[in-house]
Each structure stands twice: as C-alpha cells, then as structure tokens.
Amino acid sequence: MLGLAQAAAVLESRLESAAKHEPTYADFLVDLLDAELQVRRERYLKTRLSLAHLPFQKTLRDFDFSFQPSIDERQIRELATLAFVAEAANVIFLGPPGVGKSHLAVALAIEAIHQGIGAYFVSARQLVEDLRRAHAENRLEKRMRVYTSPKLLIIDELGYLTLTPAEASLFFQLVSYRYERGSIILTSNKSFAEWGEVFGDPVIATAILDRLLHHSHLVNIRGESYRLKEKRRAGLYASPPTQLERPLSPPDRRR
CATH class of the missing domain: 3.40.50.300 (P-loop containing nucleotide triphosphate hydrolases)
Structure with missing residues (x-):
C-alpha cells in the first residue's frame, strides 16, 4: 500500500477531467500526485504548528x-x-x-x-x-x-x-x-x-x-x-505609553 489516500479520493474527478482535456499520461500522474503532496504538506504544517x-x-x-x-x-x-x-x-x-x-x-x-x-x-x-x-x-x-x-x-x-x-x-x-x-x-x-x-x-x-x-x-x-x-x-485613552530607553551597547566579549 502506498498510502495515497488523497490521490484515491480525487481519482474519479481527475479521470472525468482527463476524458475532456486528454492530458498525457505523465501530466495526469503529475496532477494526481500533486494533489496528494499538497494534502500531505498541509497536514505536516498543521502538525508542526501545533507542536510549536x-x-x-x-x-x-x-x-x-x-x-x-x-x-x-x-x-x-x-x-x-x-x-x-x-x-x-x-x-x-x-x-x-x-x-x-x-x-x-x-x-x-x-x-x-x-x-x-x-x-x-x-x-x-x-x-x-x-x-x-x-x-x-x-x-x-x-x-x-x-x-x-x-x-x-x-x-x-x-x-x-x-x-x-x-x-x-x-x-x-x-x-x-x-x-x-x-x-x-x-x-x-x-x-x-x-x-x-x-x-x-x-x-x-x-x-x-x-x-x-x-x-x-x-x-x-x-x-x-x-x-x-x-x-x-476614540478619545478613551490619552496617556502616552512609557517609552523604552535606547539599549546599551552590547558588553565586550573576551577574545
């Protein structure tokens, strides 16, 4: 099993589209795999964002x-x-x-x-x-x-x-x-x-x-x-926020 769940899910619609536009076999496979990769990337990003x-x-x-x-x-x-x-x-x-x-x-x-x-x-x-x-x-x-x-x-x-x-x-x-x-x-x-x-x-x-x-x-x-x-x-807050003073120069680092 290759685990191409998304490719399988869109296969029927892609076949219908291919029947109308007659792409090459290579283009058809690229389009199908692109759909799979896109979903996998979205899943990866969602997971990494959650873990962050x-x-x-x-x-x-x-x-x-x-x-x-x-x-x-x-x-x-x-x-x-x-x-x-x-x-x-x-x-x-x-x-x-x-x-x-x-x-x-x-x-x-x-x-x-x-x-x-x-x-x-x-x-x-x-x-x-x-x-x-x-x-x-x-x-x-x-x-x-x-x-x-x-x-x-x-x-x-x-x-x-x-x-x-x-x-x-x-x-x-x-x-x-x-x-x-x-x-x-x-x-x-x-x-x-x-x-x-x-x-x-x-x-x-x-x-x-x-x-x-x-x-x-x-x-x-x-x-x-x-x-x-x-x-x-809206005129509900008039006091200016405290300004942060300019930071000091970085401390010298021993060589």
Whole structure:
C-alpha cells in the first residue's frame, strides 16, 4: 500500500477531467500526485504548528508596519529569510507592551516552520518555572532537551517578573547550551540596562547578554501599543505609553 489516500479520493474527478482535456499520461500522474503532496504538506504544517505551541497564528502580512515607523521593514523582511537560523544567530525584540514584539516573533516562527525549520514557543515565565520544577524532580537534562532541540526557540515576555537566583542560573544554562548551536528569538519590555534587575544579579545578566548579543539582530521598537490605538482614536485613552530607553551597547566579549 502506498498510502495515497488523497490521490484515491480525487481519482474519479481527475479521470472525468482527463476524458475532456486528454492530458498525457505523465501530466495526469503529475496532477494526481500533486494533489496528494499538497494534502500531505498541509497536514505536516498543521502538525508542526501545533507542536510549536504558538499562542496565536499571525504572519508578517498581518503586521501594520505603518503604525510602527520605528521598525525597519527591510530588516524584518531580511530576518524572514531565516538566514539568521542558518548562522545560529539570535533576534531580540525590545519595546514597551503592545507594540508588536510577540506578533513579529510568532510571524518569524511560522515562516521557519513553512521552511521546514523546527520552532518552539514559550513564555519566559513558563520556561523558568518548567526548568525549576524539572530540576527539583531530577529530570532537568531530559526536560532541557525540549528547549535545546528545536533550531529556533522563541522566548516571550522576558522582564515582566524578576527571576530568582535559581531561575536565573537555569536560564543562563539554556542560553549557554544554545550559544552558536541554535537560534533564539527573545522579546522583552526591559532595556539591557535593566536586565540586572530582571535576573537579580548584574553579573549573570552580563553573562547572558554576552552570549545572546555576540551573534544577534536587535529590533528596538519605540512606538505605541496596538491594543490601545483604537481607544486612543476614540478619545478613551490619552496617556502616552512609557517609552523604552535606547539599549546599551552590547558588553565586550573576551577574545
């Protein structure tokens, strides 16, 4: 059995069409197999998208670049080629809440999946809680593979909660393992100057930044919140969102 379920399902309609248009045998078989391959690809993409644990599915076509003029659209289009994944480089989106950081991260993940690249999405809080629990249950190595195996790991919303020393250490272990092995897309509402507070230790924050920024692409978004723009237009929200300060220069890396 070849398992050509879709080809079998469309065979009768294709035979009727062939009787009218009289294609060659080769063209008929190509058309039949194309129908089978299309369904298999759609099934593959659906499965991979499900396994990626994306919180929603939005592509770059859905992103309103005109609302965020601080973003260089050409840079985002270049990132969508996924060349950075081949280089095991990272992408870091910085900006206040609601400016589209997660949207862009998810859009790049979807593009990666369509190109056959494994991707996995997790919030920073879920990540450290999962690793901390696995460490306590003596299964950290096994659980860590969930986050080290995909070629592309998306870590969302770093900075909303301060990490404990144990959580900061686990985060550092993950970043260190993926360094020059796999790419990370990370979103944060905190400038690099504030990462010492996020990780509870300026030393470990610098060590993490050192590895993340060595091969990286930085997108600093300084616009308004998408979620508030309609309320602002209606006059229901007048206070401007807090601007994210410009990030500091990456820390020097020892040669």
